[in-house]
Amino acid sequence: xxxxxxxxxxxxxxxxxxxxxxxxxxxxxxxxxxxxxxxxxxxxxxxxxxxxxxxxxxxxxxxxxxxxxxxxxxxxxxxxxxxxxxxxxxxxxxxxxxxxxxxxxxxxxxxxxxxxxxxxxxxxxxxxxxxxxxxxxxxxxxxxxxxxxxxxxxxxxxxxxxxxxxxxxxxxxxxxxxxxxxxxxxxxxxxxxxxxxxxxxxxxxxxxxxxxxxxxxxxxxxxxxxxxxxxxxxxxxxxxxxxxxxxxxxxxxxxxxxxxxxxxxxxxxxxxxxxxxxxxxxxxxxxxxxxxxxxxxxxxxxxxxxxxxxxxxxxxxxxxxxxxxxxxxxxxxxxxxxxxxxxxxxxxxxxxxxxxxxxxxxxxxxxxxxxxxxxxxxxxxxxxxxxxxxxxxxxxxxxx
Amino acid sequence: xxxxxxxxxxxxxxxxxxxxxxxxxxxxxxxxxxxxxxxxxxxxxxxxxxxxxxxxxxxxxxxxxxxxxxxxxxxxxxxxxxxxxxxxxxxxxxxxxxxxxxxxxxxxxxxxxxxxxxxxxxxxxxxxxxxxxxxxxxxxxxxxxxxxxxxxxxxxxxxxxxxxxxxxxxxxxxxxxxxxxxxxxxxxxxxxxxxxxxxxxxxxxxxxxxxxxxxxxxxxxxxxxxxxxxxxxxxxxxxxxxxxxxxxxxxxxxxxxxxxxxxxxxxxxxxxxxxxxxxxxxxxxxxxxxxxxxxxxxxxxxxxxxxxxxxxxxxxxxxxxxxxxxxxxxxxxxxxxxxxxxxxxxxxxxxxxxxxxxxxxx
Numbered sequence: 001x002x003x004x005x006x007x008x009x010x011x012x013x014x015x016x017x018x019x020x021x022x023x024x025x026x027x028x029x030x031x032x033x034x035x036x037x038x039x040x041x042x043x044x045x046x047x048x049x050x051x052x053x054x055x056x057x058x059x060x061x062x063x064x065x066x067x068x069x070x071x072x073x074x075x076x077x078x079x080x081x082x083x084x085x086x087x088x089x090x091x092x093x094x095x096x097x098x099x100x101x102x103x104x105x106x107x108x109x110x111x112x113x114x115x116x117x118x119x120x121x122x123x124x125x126x127x128x129x130x131x132x133x134x135x136x137x138x139x140x141x142x143x144x145x146x147x148x149x150x151x152x153x154x155x156x157x158x159x160x161x162x163x164x165x166x167x168x169x170x171x172x173x174x175x176x177x178x179x180x181x182x183x184x185x186x187x188x189x190x191x192x193x194x195x196x197x198x199x200x201x202x203x204x205x206x207x208x209x210x211x212x213x214x215x216x217x218x219x220x221x222x223x224x225x226x227x228x229x230x231x232x233x234x235x236x237x238x239x240x241x242x243x244x245x246x247x248x249x250x251x252x253x254x255x256x257x258x259x260x261x262x263x264x265x266x267x268x269x270x271x272x273x274x275x276x277x278x279x280x281x282x283x284x285x286x287x288x289x290x291x292x293x294x295x296x297x298x299x300x301x302x303x304x305x306x307x308x309x310x311x312x313x314x315x316x317x318x319x320x321x322x323x324x325x326x327x328x329x330x331x332x333x334x335x336x337x338x339x340x341x342x343x344x345x346x347x348x349x350x351x352x353x354x355x356x357x358x359x360x361x362x363x364x365x366x367x368x369x370x371x372x373x374x375x376x377x378x379x380x381x382x383x384x385x386x387x388x389x390x391x392x393x394x395x396x397x398x399x400x
Numbered sequence: 401x402x403x404x405x406x407x408x409x410x411x412x413x414x415x416x417x418x419x420x421x422x423x424x425x426x427x428x429x430x431x432x433x434x435x436x437x438x439x440x441x442x443x444x445x446x447x448x449x450x451x452x453x454x455x456x457x458x459x460x461x462x463x464x465x466x467x468x469x470x471x472x473x474x475x476x477x478x479x480x481x482x483x484x485x486x487x488x489x490x491x492x493x494x495x496x497x498x499x500x501x502x503x504x505x506x507x508x509x510x511x512x513x514x515x516x517x518x519x520x521x522x523x524x525x526x527x528x529x530x531x532x533x534x535x536x537x538x539x540x541x542x543x544x545x546x547x548x549x550x551x552x553x554x555x556x557x558x559x560x561x562x563x564x565x566x567x568x569x570x571x572x573x574x575x576x577x578x579x580x581x582x583x584x585x586x587x588x589x590x591x592x593x594x595x596x597x598x599x600x601x602x603x604x605x606x607x608x609x610x611x612x613x614x615x616x617x618x619x620x621x622x623x624x625x626x627x628x629x630x631x632x633x634x635x636x637x638x639x640x641x642x643x644x645x646x647x648x649x650x651x652x653x654x655x656x657x658x659x660x661x662x663x664x665x666x667x668x669x670x671x672x673x674x675x676x677x678x679x680x681x682x683x684x685x686x687x688x689x690x691x692x693x694x695x696x697x698x699x700x701x702x703x704x705x706x707x708x709x710x711x712x713x714x715x716x717x718x719x720x721x722x723x724x725x726x727x728x729x730x731x732x733x734x735x736x737x738x739x740x741x742x743x744x745x746x747x748x749x750x751x752x753x754x755x756x757x758x759x760x761x762x
Contacts (some may be wrong), residue, residue: 131503135627135645184627184645191630354561 034099037161040146042112051089052080103132107165110146135184141228153218176259194353201226236341246334273294284352292375323382413456436613439582458589486674487705509628518675543662546730582724583732
């Protein structure tokens with residue numbers, strides 16, 4: 001050994017190392033895998049699972065002629081399978097795949113309403129148990145079937161999966177129509193003893209704009225709006241756009257948002273309040289047997305779209321009060337929904353558990369009833385921090 | 401440093417889950433109380449024994465204290481204990497790699513690969529192992545820190561409340577398994593003869609234990625803050641899930657591969673180290689001149705045990721969290737304590753200059 005040069009030894013080590021670097025039994029070549037990007041899970045009325053998938057081919061073979069230029073519209077394939085269990089259904093379409101399915105890049109899982117009602121616990125568990133499943137995959141619920149969602153096309157991105165992923169992760173919380181939900185977050189809510197989970201809702205739209213001769217785009221596309229609310233593992237109901245705004249104000253600490261809220265106090269004089277930041281705090285109070293909560297919400301925003309509203313310093317205070325009153329209604333409506341669905345998705349009981357563990361122990365066994373009985377007070381404080389790039393409104397000289 | 405690398409790799413993977421299962425959101429406190437104290441206790445006992453029997457290792461002074469027959473028996477028991485510990489380490493390694501990266505590759509292959517490295521390093525001697533530690537430790541600590549800092553923005557401190565919801569009892573129950581791991585300081589029982597400055601071992605060892613306790617506590621804290629106590633408890637390997645959760649836009653994500661690479665390096669080191677101890681104990685107990693010729697048979701035995709002793713991951717986890725701790729306590733705390741007690745009562749000691757127990761590598 002010693003009379004050999006160090007280079008020869010190094011080389012022999014490198015060569016032998018390369019044997020171990022191939023992955024042994026788990027070898028996967030790029031041209032042999034099919035990357036599953038979006039999965040749709042449905043439960044059919046026949047009692048079978050139907051699973052559809054959007055699959056991306058990393059290195060397209062001969063099937064897609066022309067390469068990059070012609071395949072820009074839809075580079076992914078839609079496959080569907082049915083079976084008595086979820087694995088059965090996946091197997092049903094996998095048998096048509098000449099490539100090995102790869103799940104590590106799964107961006108979104110869309111769950112149809114029936115599947116969500118049937119067994120959301122297993123849907124979540126299967127994914128988190130699967131070796132390649134990642135905790136950050138988006139979990140999205142739809143009122144119809146997931147298969148329908150997967151049939152639509154993207155408007156801006158080059159495939160549907162990317163479109164949904166970016167909607168959920170990058171943009172949606174800024175516009176306040178919904179919030180993204182991923183597996184880890186949803187499961188936390190599902191497993192926790194003191195609150196209920198919510199998940200993003202996805203809807204289909206048939207854009208009218210794509211029908212003109214010079215515009216192109218898919219006949220159907222998707223957008224995210226509203227939330228699906230769960231009571232434990234039961235799908236309890238849905239939140240519409242406004243309820244969702246209430247949910248966001250009550251639970252999320254938003255930064256960099258731009259959520260417009262229309263103020264239609266006097267007809268024809270609507271102006272929009274653009275919510276930029278939200279802060280919130282729930283304070284539980286215990287008075288003997290009685291539990292009550294105070295929810296403080298603070299928002300900071302901008303008025304740009306003033307529609308003739310004079311934006312002077314004195315006026316703004318009055319405007320702020322109007323806005324606060326209006327937003328209070330929104331939050332109260334969401335709380336009403338929460339009690340109606342008997343689902344504590346706003347996390348009131350959670351704060352009780354955290355700050356008053358003694359009381360929590362007493363009501364633990366009947367915490368949902370306790371939440372129903374609790375009195376909830378809401379204080380909303382809206383601030384108008386800026387009026388855009390101008391002070392008062394434009395003064396246009398009228399001709400005599 | 402070796403203690404550091406011995407204790408950390410195993411603990412890092414499984415502890416947050418095992419601890420969170422019992423102590424829920426207060427789990428991070430578990431690692432600050434009993435386990436490091438147990439480790440320190442073991443260390444102090446060993447230091448006392450070392451003072452009385454300088455340049456002797458545990459099987460050697462066991463023979464002095466309790467006579468040849470019982471001493472030898474204890475030596476053999478330790479040999480079996482290290483064998484058990486090491487094939488568990490090897491199994492943990494292959495189990496982890498198959499769960500996470502190579503589901504179709506047989507465990508046997510990973511067991512063989514890791515034992516080849518271990519055998520080679522043992523053959524080369526303790527100095528090589530120490531140098532390996534020097535090289536791997538900074539890499540490992542840096543990757544660990546990266547992994548703890550990056551998920552911080554995702555953490556919600558609220559998950560840690562309320563503190564000590566069910567009092568101290570769950571904390572005590574939860575500390576059993578990690579305490580067994582901290583007790584792995586017992587390896588010093590065999591290493592004291594090789595340490596250049598035995599007097600420094602005590603202070604440095606305790607410092608290392610404190611650092612480990614803090615790091616582990618931070619890890620558990622962050623994992624719970626990100627996933628919440630319930631989800632943390634249900635994961636097999638919470639640390640790995642935490643790494644997978646790190647995602648900053650499209651660039652910083654999927655860093656688990658990198659982290660795993662360093663982790664594999666460190667667990668390999670641990671396996672090597674235990675392998676060395678097994679060989680060393682065998683040599684001392686049976687009075688062999690060199691352990692080179694028993695290396696291969698022992699390695700084969702370990703591979704065999706690691707591959708066939710458990711059929712599923714569930715069995716392994718069950719064994720690690722329920723059956724191992726009592727066994728470990730006997731060897732880590734019980735026997736050294738008895739030895740020290742007997743030595744104190746019978747006022748036994750050996751002078752350093754006598755040098756009968758002088759052991760050298762080779």
